[in-house]
Amino acid sequence: MHEDNDATRVAPVGGARRDHDDDRTIVKPVSDAPSTRTGTGTQSGSVGTSEAWERLATLAPGESPTVGTVLKGRFFLERELGRGGMGVVFLARDERKVEARDRDPYVAVKVLNDQFRKHPDSLIALQREARRAQQFANDHIVRVYDFDKDGSNVFMTMEYVEGSDLRALMRSRGRDGLPFAEAWPLIEGMAAALQRAHEAGVVHSDFKPGNVMVTAAGVAKVFDFGIARAGHVARDGNVPRNGHDDETVFDAGTLGAMTPAYASLAMLRGEPPAPADDVYAFGCVVAELLTGHHPFGKKTAEEALSAGLKPPVVPGLDKRQQKALADALAVTAERRTADIATVLAGLRRRRLRERATPWVAAAVVAGVVATGGVWYASHRAEQQHVADTLRRFDPGQPDAFTGEDQVRQGLGSLTGDERRRVVVDGADTIDGFLVRQLAAHWDPAKGRLDYAGAERTFALRAELKTFAPKFDRRRDEVMHEREDQLNRLDTALSEAILAGRLFGDAADDVPAILGRIRSVDPTSRLLANPELELKFGMAVEASQKQGDTAAAEKQLAIARTWFPASNRLAAIAETLKGPAPATSAAVPMPPPTQDGTDLAIAERTSRLESLRHASAAGDLDKALASFRALNAGATAPPPADDEAAGLLAQAALAAARNACAAGRWKDAAASIQTALDATGERTDLRRAKTRYDLAVAVMNAAKAPSVTSAEQDDLSKRLQAARQDDAAGMKDMEAAMVASKGLPEGTLDNVLKKLRATATAGPVAGTPRDPCARKGLAGTTRECFDTFAVGAYGPAMVVIPNGRKPFAMMRTEATVANLDQFCRATRTCAINRGQNANDPARSIPVDFARRYAAWLTQISGHVYRLPTEQEWLTAARGGANWAGDGDACGEASSALGRLIHSPELGPATGKANPWGLVGVTGGVWEWVTRGSALAVRGGSFRSGPAQCSVDATRASDGTADRDVGFRLVREIR
Known part of the structure; x- marks a missing residue:
């Protein structure tokens, strides 16, 4: 296999070497690079964006995405297209396009590697370039869709182009190059791409044959705009020289990258990017395309200048074309053509009339x-x-x-x-x-x-x-949200009708609720609720019978506002007018309602509509209640084609899918079982129950201390049978599990393969199963944390010495960002927007904190819980009679913002306790358990000095309180 000498390579930060190792890229230490940061941001970006990328750069590397991984719950990596020093390119299927039945759901995804990710300035600049690249389009440019991150993995999504790169095309044609007539469409296409980018203010900075795709139809498409210019190259002009001169050199110290053989003299000397840099690279590529050889034998521009090299004469070009190419290849910018359009015009072959004598040209x-x-x-x-x-x-x-x-x-x-x-x-x-x-x-x-x-x-x-x-x-x-709103409004309408609030003007009365329904969906069937129409009429008739004509007329006016075409209401209106003249046409009177038949039919219709809305919104509890009300008194299961049973099944399947996407496999299986118990046997529900039970069994086996070969074989057979009987359902379930970060292996089959491999190989030496159980970690203030899946991490913990049974505790109180991670993963809650992500989480009930702990327990395999009072005191005192941040409490009552937790500095005092806990006092009160009861300890930002110490405590009933938050304990195996 030949060496890929046009790959972009990234080397780890380390000492620089100047030798002749053909495969080595010299990298300078980060500390040598001139800083471009100001404050918390950078010179080129907003503070918020810069901080996000800088935080990303400090994350520990996660597992690298592989074939079968789903990024952002959306991009399924199907196969690898290529790899280089900066990352790997995959062919990916966009699941959102699949759901929309798009005919072309494929994109190219470039996942950047950890070395590139470790430099925040590079990420910030690259994100800016990707965003700018989205704003210009051309038939000869590979479209950039997005620049995003999934955990610690950074990736770009781009247009997928079938074909080969220009480098491979030139190699396949031998060493004599392409005839001008055949090469011209490619030259023209590449020029059009660069010219369009320059018009938008973007310089490619790494234009070379490897960055040009040629489609099956022979169309040139340029890609990787901005990849190389993620930062500025070194200003000392030192560029590593090796045998592979078309490799992109990435300098981790200066956050720059380039391919020396195609880089202009200005780039080698670290000057700011300019279109003239691309002109030089374009000239090199054109000469190589026409001759089969780099114009300067892969020497850099600086070496060509020192050696006095001149561009070669290209056979087949006339003097004007030769001069245009030579001017593009001028080593110094002063002598080089300034723009691509001029080079292209000079290279274009003139027709006969274009070669007419100068005096003809002068005439026009x-x-x-x-x-x-x-x-x-x-x-x-x-x-x-x-x-x-x-x-x-x-x-x-x-x-x-x-x-x-x-x-x-x-x-x-x-x-x-x-x-x-x-x-x-x-x-x-x-x-x-x-x-x-x-x-x-x-x-x-x-x-x-x-x-x-x-x-x-x-x-x-x-x-x-x-x-x-x-x-x-x-x-x-x-x-x-619309489906959810209609479901909520349906519930509110049913409650208002049941309570008899038919004609009031309060927000929870029927007219106001109908107004909101009309706003959400003017065509909603809720506006034609037959039960409401009937009860409107009955209420008007009741007022009429009581002799209160004024009230009856007022009620009738409201009723007819919402049911203007109702025959029943029209007939009631006629009776309010008095006896009709003999010659007038009488409005037909509906059948009487005394026997309750009409009302029963109307109520059933309304309940069925409620079931439809509950099913659309995935509200299983309401769907189940509506279904049971519809089938009250039934002695046999509903038939297979019963609409109500089908709607309940849809609600159960949606609830199970959401639970699965939140990593709660058991809840998913329980949702399906609930629907099965209510509807009886249904093929769709039985298949769903089978696959969710199988997911629970496989995931439990993965966490079990040991699994026998017979058990593994049984699970394998069940998986094979499920895939044959329910291929689409299994695929949908596994996609949801991958999206929850709970199935990094991609499929349940891969979990079993990993299980077999582990059983065969035994534990890997030097790799502890529990990251917080490392020897010597207790009491050192050093952090540990669980890795959930690709790019997902648990909260930072410190290990607290506790005799023979140490435990880990969250370094800070649980933050808004911690709970936001939980809400996004489970889709069961939402964090209020506008809150600082690093603020302590507060104004939540203790049940919410316990649900968060249960989620961490399920996806990590380690037990998270609220600390006992003794555990909290042991940890807070830090092995000594430490008073905490009591002096800060009296000063902090004016603003919580002064006590925001910082991973480096702790609270406003900049102080952590001896075992590394930050904000034990003075932030928010923290929940502890006293047997089956609750208490809070440590004081809050509103407490006075008397209640701002490790010893401060009061009882709590677990309700939401703006002064109360929590931190969790994690047990160590």
Whole structure:
């Protein structure tokens, strides 16, 4: 197998070497690099984004993604396409596109390796470049979709292109290069890509044959914009020399990367990037494409300058073309052509009339100048139109767009080219506008439930055909929230009808609830609730019988507002008018309701509608209650085609899928069993029960101390049978398990393979099963933490000495970020937006803290729980009579922000206790257990000095309190 000498390579930080090892890249220590940071951010980015990438760089490496891994619960890695020093490229299936039945659900995913991830400035700059690359599009550029992270894994999603890279194409054609006529379409395509990037202010900085894909149709597509220019290269001009001169050199000390053989002199000397750098690389690639050889024999520009090398004469090019190529290959920037367009114009072969004598050209100079003036004016006007339109998407502008129709009018005044430029160049701006516009219509937290308005924004996004990932994610959330709102409103309506609140004007009365339903869905069948129509009529008739005509008329007016086409209400209206004239047409009176038949039918119809909404929202408890009410008194299971049974099955399957995605396999199986008990045997539920029971069995086996060969064989046979009988269901379940981070192996089969391998090989020497059980860790303040799956970690713990039975305790109180991780994984809760992620979690009940501990226990295999009072005191005192941060408490009552926990500094005092616990006192009170009772200890940020010590305590009933939080203990095996 030949050495891949065009790969981007990253070497670990270490001492520099200057030798002739062909495969070694010299790397300088990080400390040698000039710092570009200011404060907590960087010179080029927002503080929030910079801090996020810097925190990511400090994470311990997780397991590297492999084939079968699902990133972000969305991208399933099917096969490896290639690998280099900066990472691995996979062919990935976008499961969201699969759900939408997209014909082409495949993307390319480039996962960056840990060496690259360890440099936050590189990540920040690369994220900026990826974002800018999203904003320009061209048929000759591989489209960048997103730059994201999953735990500690950083990746980019890109357009998947079938074909081979230009380097492989040139190798396959031998060493004489391609004829000019065959090479020209590739040259023109590469130039178009670079020119489009330069217009958008992006310099490639690592243009080379390995970064150009050639499709089966012969179209050149350039990729990896910004990968190399993730930082600035060293300014001392020292570039490692080795036998593989087309390798991309990554300097971990200066966060720069380049391929020496294609790098300009300015790049080698560490000067800022410029389009002229790409011109030099483009000239090298064109010469290599036409001759089969690098123009300077793979020597760097600096070596070519020192040796006085000149570009070779390329056979088949005329003098004008030869000069254009030589000017592009000029080593010094002063002599080099400044832009790609000029190089391309010089390389283009002239037709016969273009080679006419100079005096013919002179004769038309005046016309050309005049035409050029007209073109320039037109071009300037087009640029102004585009800029003005994009400006109006900014909410701070006086003439900003305020609605979908205004956007349509604004875009309607543009030409086709102008509109395309607005949509492509302003993708991020338009994405933000759409998100804001959607929020103006739909935001349940702020009482905005105008779903019809939200649909108008959906329609605008479809018309624009723009790249709007933020909006698309929010749209999916809104559609789920709508189902949830309708389910809640259905429950509220049923309760209001049952309580007889038919005509009031309070928020929980029927008219107000109907108004909210109409806002969420003007066509909802809840607005035609037959039970409500009937009870409206019965209430009006009751008032009429009591002789209260005024009340009856008022009630009737309200009822007919919601049921204007009701024959029953129309007939009641006629009776309120008095006897009808003999000649008038009488409104047909509905059958009487005294026997309750109509009411029973109406109530059944309403319950069935409630079941539909519960099923759509995945509300199994409500679906089960509605189903039981519908089948009260039934003596036999419902038939297989019974609608109510089918709706309950759907609710159970949805609840099981959500539980599985949260890592709760047993709850998933229990949900299916509940539905089976209610409906009797159903094929869909029986298959689901089989697969979830199988998941529980396999995952329990993976955590068991030992599993016999017979048990493993039995599980293997059950897996094989389940895949034959229920392939789609098994695939769906395993995808949910992978998304929960609970199945890093990708499939249950891989879990069994790992189990067999472990049983055969035995424990790996020097690799403790419990990261907190390492010898000498207790009492040292050093942290330990559990690794859940690829890129997912548990809270930081310190080990507390406790005789023969040490235990681990969370270093800080549980933070907002800790609980947000739990809520995102389980989808059973949501953290309020706007809270500082590092703040102690508070205003939550103790049951929530215990659910968090149970989740940690399930996914880690170690027992997490609230500390006993004695454990808390042992840990808080730190082996001595330590008073904690009592002096800070009296000063901290004005702001919790002064006591935000920092992993490095602890509370505002910058002090941790002798065993490494931060904020034991003065942050929030912390729950401890006293047998079956609860108490809190340590004082809070509102406590005075008297209640701000390790010894401070009071009783607690476990209800939510803004002054109370918690930290957990983890048992050590």
